[in-house]
Amino acid sequence: MDSPEGGAALPNREKxxxxxxxxxxxxxxxxxxxxxxxxxxxxxxxxxxxxxATGPGLRARVAEIFGRLPNGxxxxxxAMEPRAVDGERIADKTVLKTMREMGLGCGIRRETDxxxxxxxxxxxxxxFENVLGRDFSADGxxxxxxxxxxxxxxxxxxxxLAPAYDFGSxxxxxxxxxxxxxxxxxxxxxxxxxxxxxxGARPVMHSDMGWQHRHAVYVGALAExxxxxxxxxxxxxxxxxxxxxxxxxxxxxxFRGRDWETFEGFKADLEAYIHHWNNTRxxxxxxGLTPVEFREQALREAA
Numbered sequence: 056m057d058s059p060e061g062g063a064a065l066p067n068r069e070k071x072x073x074x075x076x077x078x079x080x081x082x083x084x085x086x087x088x089x090x091x092x093x094x095x096x097x098x099x100x101x102x103x104x105x106x107x108a109t110g111p112g113l114r115a116r117v118a119e120i121f122g123r124l125p126n127g128x129x130x131x132x133x134a135m136e137p138r139a140v141d142g143e144r145i146a147d148k149t150v151l152k153t154m155r156e157m158g159l160g161c162g163i164r165r166e167t168d169x170x171x172x173x174x175x176x177x178x179x180x181x182x183f184e185n186v187l188g189r190d191f192s193a194d195g196x197x198x199x200x201x202x203x204x205x206x207x208x209x210x211x212x213x214x215x216l217a218p219a220y221d222f223g224s225x226x227x228x229x230x231x232x233x234x235x236x237x238x239x240x241x242x243x244x245x246x247x248x249x250x251x252x253x254x255g256a257r258p259v260m261h262s263d264m265g266w267q268h269r270h271a272v273y274v275g276a277l278a279e280x281x282x283x284x285x286x287x288x289x290x291x292x293x294x295x296x297x298x299x300x301x302x303x304x305x306x307x308x309x310f311r312g313r314d315w316e317t318f319e320g321f322k323a324d325l326e327a328y329i330h331h332w333n334n335t336r337x338x339x340x341x342x343g344l345t346p347v348e349f350r351e352q353a354l355r356e357a358a
Contacts, residue, residue, distance in 0.1 A: 113137070113145070113153055121159050123331065124308045129161045130154050135337035139344070161307070180269030186285035187261050191297040193223030195353040197256040200228070201298035202244070203263060204236045205305075207321070210314050214321055216305070217241060217267075218329075219248045219260070220298050224353065225338050226346035227301070227329050232322045241267045245276045252280065253354065261285040263295050304332075 074087045088095055120133045130151040137143035154160065193199040199222040207214045217240050218230040229248035233240040252258075260282045262268040268286065277284050287294030309328040315321035333346050341349045 113143075113150070114157060116141070117150065117153055117157065117159070121154070123335070124328070125313060126308050126311050127159060127161045128308065128336075131339055132337065135339070135343045139337060180266060180271065181274055182264060182269060183284045183286045185261075185288060185294060186259055186283060187294075189294060189296065191222045193221075195357065196221050196224035196226065196350040197253055197258050198223050199259050199261070201261045201295060202268070203295055203298045203302070204240075204265065204267065205302045206236070207310060209318075209321060210316055211318055211321075214318055214325075215240065216302075216325065217244045218298075218301070219244060220301050221258075221346070221350070222297050224346045224350040225341060226333050226350055230326075230329060232325055234318055236267070238267065238270060238272060241270070241273050242276075245273065249276070249280050257281040257283070259283045259285050261287070261295060261298075263287045263292070264289050 070091045074084070074091050116137055117133055120136050121127045131147055133154065134145060134147045134150040137145055187199065191199065191201070201220045201222060202218065204215055204217045207216070212234065215233050215236040216230060217233070217236070218227045220226070221228050228251050229244050231240045231243040231247070233243070258281075260277055262285070264286050267273055268284075274284065292299055305325075305328065309325065315324070335345060337343050337345055338349075344352070
């Protein structure tokens, strides 16, 4: 219904304020209420109960958590922190409403061309069957893992990230950031991975059919350290969906809308984000724990 001045419909509180103002200018209250819409009891209630901001005591905390990353974080990420750290009993919807009132929003992921790096170079090297078959679920850490290579276009040129991602703990357990997606990058990532692997662990390592993952050095390192190798089908990125999803989060939260003048600066900032992912970024699927908290808890329980 239109307002007394013929404009668009207003929420009850705003209607009541408009009616009160016009009534003070000599307009008849009964005529105004009939035109504006709210019943007299609703009008009186709206004036007597002005609506305040949602969660006013929460706003500083919301701003602090949202501001940890250059592109912000979603409301679920924000809500998990006060619950886990501060012991607050707070609903996701309350945080979402607070963020909307504060004008805070996290962008939605969109398909772009900056992550379309392809490492497939034809039938070269050894291939392996798809052991996982898109079943990325794991009860604990160091059971199922994934790896891939993604690229970033920047002012200085290109940079590439090659991580090893644990499907159980959601932790990026090893990585290499390089200007070149070469074998040296894979060797750096593998050295970090083997140094972190718990004794006795025999995980599945899933990847695409990129040349790096079929190279004798890569295949041999996994086999010697108790890994079972698994590969996506050619041209089937959904087969490696768990790792691709991590790349999407990195592009959204860390990379989108930013640029770096030097590779060294980009690498330092990306590795700082990976530390944030592992140690600070809470996950709904981990029941509000960070990846490191989940891994340490799982390994303690298994000991």
